Amino acid sequence: MSHMVDPLPTRGDPLAHTAADPRRRTTTLAAAFGLALRSLRNIRRLPSAFLPALLMPVFQAVAFSGTYFGITQLPGFPTDRSINWFLPLATVMGSSFSGLGIGFATIRDLEGGFYDRLRMSPAPRRSLVLGPLLSAWGRTLIVVTIVFVVGTIAGARLTDGPLGLLTLYVAGLGMSTIGTGWGLGLAYRFRDMRAAAIMQLTLFVGLFLTSAQTPLPVMTGWLHAVARVNPLTNILRLARVGFLGDIRWADCWGGLVAIAGLGGVAMLFARRGLATLDD
Amino acid sequence: MTIVALTSERRTAILAQTWAMSRRAILALARQPATVIPSLVFPLFFVALGTAAFGRAIELPNFPEVESFLDFALAGAIIQGVLFGSITSATALATDIETGFFDRLLASPTSRVSILVSRLAGAMAYAGVQTMVFIAVLLPFGLTVQAGPVGVLAMIAGGMLTALAVGGVMSAMAIRTGSSEAVQGAFPLLFILLFLSSAFFPRQTMHGAYKRIADVNPVSHLVEGLRDLTIEGLSWSAVARTLLISGSLAVVAIAVALRSLRKRIAAR
Numbered sequence: 161m162s163h164m165v166d167p168l169p170t171r172g173d174p175l176a177h178t179a180a181d182p183r184r185r186t187t188t189l190a191a192a193f194g195l196a197l198r199s200l201r202n203i204r205r206l207p208s209a210f211l212p213a214l215l216m217p218v219f220q221a222v223a224f225s226g227t228y229f230g231i232t233q234l235p236g237f238p239t240d241r242s243i244n245w246f247l248p249l250a251t252v253m254g255s256s257f258s259g260l261g262i263g264f265a266t267i268r269d270l271e272g273g274f275y276d277r278l279r280m281s282p283a284p285r286r287s288l289v290l291g292p293l294l295s296a297w298g299r300t301l302i303v304v305t306i307v308f309v310v311g312t313i314a315g316a317r318l319t320d321g322p323l324g325l326l327t328l329y330v331a332g333l334g335m336s337t338i339g340t341g342w343g344l345g346l347a348y349r350f351r352d353m354r355a356a357a358i359m360q361l362t363l364f365v366g367l368f369l370t371s372a373q374t375p376l377p378v379m380t381g382w383l384h385a386v387a388r389v390n391p392l393t394n395i396l397r398l399a400r401v402g403f404l405g406d407i408r409w410a411d412c413w414g415g416l417v418a419i420a421g422l423g424g425v426a427m428l429f430a431r432r433g434l435a436t437l438d439d
Numbered sequence: 440m441t442i443v444a445l446t447s448e449r450r451t452a453i454l455a456q457t458w459a460m461s462r463r464a465i466l467a468l469a470r471q472p473a474t475v476i477p478s479l480v481f482p483l484f485f486v487a488l489g490t491a492a493f494g495r496a497i498e499l500p501n502f503p504e505v506e507s508f509l510d511f512a513l514a515g516a517i518i519q520g521v522l523f524g525s526i527t528s529a530t531a532l533a534t535d536i537e538t539g540f541f542d543r544l545l546a547s548p549t550s551r552v553s554i555l556v557s558r559l560a561g562a563m564a565y566a567g568v569q570t571m572v573f574i575a576v577l578l579p580f581g582l583t584v585q586a587g588p589v590g591v592l593a594m595i596a597g598g599m600l601t602a603l604a605v606g607g608v609m610s611a612m613a614i615r616t617g618s619s620e621a622v623q624g625a626f627p628l629l630f631i632l633l634f635l636s637s638a639f640f641p642r643q644t645m646h647g648a649y650k651r652i653a654d655v656n657p658v659s660h661l662v663e664g665l666r667d668l669t670i671e672g673l674s675w676s677a678v679a680r681t682l683l684i685s686g687s688l689a690v691v692a693i694a695v696a697l698r699s700l701r702k703r704i705a706a707r
Contacts, residue, residue: 212627215627216627219631219634223631223634223635226635226645226647226649226650227634227639227640227645227649228493228639228640229644229645229646229649230496230499230501230502230640230641230644230645231493231496231499231640231644233499233500234495234496234498234499365484368488369488372492373488373489373492373493374492374493378492378495379491379492379494380491380494380495381490381491381494382491383488383491383492384491
């Protein structure tokens with residue numbers, strides 16, 4: 161019977177590091193929350209590192225809707241409010257850059273030696289990925305909320321009630337998961353600021369090769385072919401669904417699948433990248 | 440007579456020094472392609488993107504009459520590339536200050552003005568190359584410059600003068616702060632200036648406060664001068680807007696940069 165009522169393994173027991181161990185799970189979560197809290201506190205301590213990720217989407221929402229105001233008059237454009245089209249783009253872009261910001265912070269920690277100390281600590285490895293992800297989600301909630309408030313002041317309107325706000329947040333959190341995984345994975349592999357340029361460039365280009373600026377029926381040529389198969393188009397569609405009419409499941413599921421798929425691959429990329437630090 | 444001879448000798452020396460340092464600035468850009476390639480590739484990427492995304496926008500009422508969006512987009516690409524390229528030259532000047540090379544130049548019998556002018560010459564040369572590259576790359580894709588070769592020359596000159604203006608302002612910042620990070624930090628300001636103009640879409644299709652800002656933004660008028668050369672043809676109005684706006688901005692910017700240089704030298 162003793163094996164059935166076996167208490168938690170003792171301190172020196174190697175079995176204490178099995179994944180099923182509840183104490184181990186608690187340690188992972190505690191370490192992850194600690195790391196997330198540190199990262200969120202850094203917003204106050206080093207606002208210059210976070211402010212661009214907040215201000216750029218606000219500017220982008222206003223600037224794009226002002227610059228391309230006339231585009232809504234084209235036949236096939238799904239809204240007559242340009243801010244309704246560009247606000248979700250700005251939140252998705254801001255959210256992905258919130259995730260990438262975690263990648264930049266990790267590069268700073270790697271270059272400054274803090275990451276070596278983290279790796280020497282008894283914090284479980286998975287918490288080094290989970291903690292930054294929680295922090296990215298916290299940053300994303302700030303970004304999406306502020307962009308939405310400013311966008312609403314600038315004239316954006318939800319067309320099918322508060323559920324549209326939920327899809328906007330889900331798309332934002334999904335993009336920040338993808339950005340975090342991609343950013344961390346590159347940071348772990350390059351270990352210097354070269355990774356920052358690659359992170360930004362790839363995500364920026366990836367996001368623009370979608371229906372970022374105009375809907376699929378309006379665009380022409382090569383971009384239409386690329387945007388149609390780019391999974392990020394589905395995430396943008398999910399973000400916009402509450403601003404362009406009735407919310408239909410047909411406009412949502414593709415985005416959710418893309419978030420699950422790309423988010424999972426990106427986090428795996430980060431976890432594998434973390435392992436390369438031990439090589 | 441002796442004084443005149445010395446002045447002439449001095450003038451020759453200043454020209455030689457400026458040429459040598461300009462050559463250094465231009466070679467530095469050629470030797471570090473990673474620093475200049477983004478300002479060549481990104482504007483072209485946005486032209487390709489814009490032409491595919493906004494190709495049907497030329498059907499909009501009030502949109503200037505163009506054969507394709509590509510013709511419309513060229514001017515914006517030139518100004519975008521030149522604005523971002525000019526930061527590279529100013530950053531190099533700030534790096535010279537950070538590494539102490541600037542102080543070594545000041546300790547030598549080099550003309551003070553040539554230190555600044557050489558960097559600006561580098562920015563101008565690069566802007567000329569950028570404008571030529573943009574036109575050459577887009578021509579096979581259907582770009583038509585209605586103003587012909589003379590118009591292309593005016594566009595190259597406009598691009599170079601714009602680089603002088605932006606380079607002057609950014610160099611003033613580099614000289615004042617002595618920090619390449621501060622110069623790089625000005626990037627969003629240029630981005631905002633560009634977006635609050637008609638660089639990417641015509642003013643005629645904007646409305647409200649946004650249109651009013653674009654109306655008074657000199658970048659709008661500069662871009663529209665270049666754009667008229669592309670889509671309307673050669674006219675005094677287009678050439679004047681292209682060269683006079685950028686030229687006037689350049690005069691002010693150089694004055695500001697020289698003032699900053701004098702202040703820095705006086706403070707030593």
